[in-house]
Amino acid sequence: MKKELPGTVLWKDYLHITLLFVLCSVLLLTRKQAEERFMETFLEKEREEKTVIVIDAGHGGEDPGKVGTANTLEKEINLSIAQKAAQLLSENGFFVVMTRTEDKGLYSASSQNKKRDDLAERVRIITETAPALTVSIHQNSYPTAACKGAQMFYYKGSVEGERLARTLQSVFPEILKDNNRREAKANSEYYLLRKAPCPIVIIECGFLSTPEEEALLVTEEYQQKVAQAICTGIARYLEQSPEGRIENNGDKNCTN
Numbered sequence: 270m271k272k273e274l275p276g277t278v279l280w281k282d283y284l285h286i287t288l289l290f291v292l293c294s295v296l297l298l299t300r301k302q303a304e305e306r307f308m309e310t311f312l313e314k315e316r317e318e319k320t321v322i323v324i325d326a327g328h329g330g331e332d333p334g335k336v337g338t339a340n341t342l343e344k345e346i347n348l349s350i351a352q353k354a355a356q357l358l359s360e361n362g363f364f365v366v367m368t369r370t371e372d373k374g375l376y377s378a379s380s381q382n383k384k385r386d387d388l389a390e391r392v393r394i395i396t397e398t399a400p401a402l403t404v405s406i407h408q409n410s411y412p413t414a415a416c417k418g419a420q421m422f423y424y425k426g427s428v429e430g431e432r433l434a435r436t437l438q439s440v441f442p443e444i445l446k447d448n449n450r451r452e453a454k455a456n457s458e459y460y461l462l463r464k465a466p467c468p469i470v471i472i473e474c475g476f477l478s479t480p481e482e483e484a485l486l487v488t489e490e491y492q493q494k495v496a497q498a499i500c501t502g503i504a505r506y507l508e509q510s511p512e513g514r515i516e517n518n519g520d521k522n523c524t525n
């Protein structure tokens with residue numbers, strides 16, 4: 270009989286190790302799938318019970334949006350305010366879907382028309398989500414440095430879009446206390462306003478072309494106030510909705 274040397278690894282040992290590895294992988298995979306299924310069911314249930322809001326942070330990736338006098342990039346301010354608004358809305362009982370959560374455009378690397386594909390993807394997300402409403406967050410710019418204050422844009426002819434825009438427009442100066450007298454404005458050209466199948470408002474939070482407003486817009490504190498105005502405006506709009514869609518949500522003044 271052939272004598273086995275101590276410390277020699279046999280093919281049988283390899284087989285045992287391989288089998289053990291396969292078994293562990295199967296167990297881990299099954300557990301992962303179970304966890305994923307649980308999360309899917311949990312989110313579906315939560316979504317059914319809550320009012321769904323889409324928060325769209327404008328631009329991203331290769332598209333910086335407007336560039337401020339101190340080189341502030343609109344895409345970064347948009348995302349930061351969008352995340353703060355989403356957090357506040359979630360804390361106040363809404364189910365929030367964001368079109369982007371990182372500095373990324375919504376197009377493929379091989380896209381021939383990134384801007385068009387990016388906007389089409391945003392519309393696809395909004396359409397699939399079918400929310401109660403959507404707000405798209407942007408920053409403004411103007412050739413002269415005297416323009417200040419947030420302004421809302423809604424799709425011309427959309428009754429609910431206009432009501433949402435007017436509600437948000439009235440809440441902003443209430444919370445930011447900046448004497449902003451701008452009025453919500455109708456627009457029939459913006460792609461997102463034309464294509465989104467739900468009340469939608471583009472929120473131009475402020476002017477990056479005005480140094481003092483740009484200096485405010487980069488601070489966490491001011492961004493938080495803007496987020497609070499967005500959340501409060503949305504809650505107030507829904508509270509006044511004929512269908513009373515806010516019944517599952519909290520106070521009309523969103524808290525920090």
Ligand SMILES: [Zn+2]
Nearest residue numbers: 327334407408
């Ligand atoms: Zn923009």
